[in-house]
Amino acid sequence: MNREMYEKGLGIRRATLGDAYVDKALSQVDDFTRDLQELVTTYCWGEVWGREGLDRKTRSTINLAMISALNRPHELAAHVRGAINNGLSLDEIKEILLQVGIYCGVPAMVDSFRIAKEVLREINAK
Structure with a gap:
């Protein structure tokens, strides 16, 4: 593992997904998932x-x-939080999801x- 790139990635991951999300993921690392977390x-x-x-x-x-x-x-929930942290507005997120509906299907959009909506409700409840 490239330690320097790992540390760079860890900083970006924390800035995007938040410390709580990353800490939870890393606290659950075991011998089976260690390589996965390092790779990601x-x-x-x-x-x-x-x-x-x-x-x-x-x-x-x-x-x-x-x-x-x-x-x-699961990944979508994490990345909605990340999108907010990276500067996307609620309207931009809404427009992205509407675009998904047209090109990927209504069930994916719904x-x-x-x-x-669940993630945004949690964020607003804090």
Whole structure:
């Protein structure tokens, strides 16, 4: 593992998803999942999210669309929080999910709206 890229990725991951989310994920690491967490943090967050080609807001936009299209509700909830942290407005999130409905199907859009609404309710309750 490239320790420098891991630390870079960990910083980006924390800034996007929040300390509580990352701390929970890392606290559950065991011998089976250690390599997974290191790979995700180093390559996903460090190598890709850490590139200069796109800003974090744009990367969050792309992630919301792709994760909604792939119907990955757990990841979508995390990335709705991340999108807010990376500067997306509620209207921008809504527009992304509407676009998903047109190109990926209404069920994907409906599920994505439901998950996003739950996350936004939790954020506003704090």
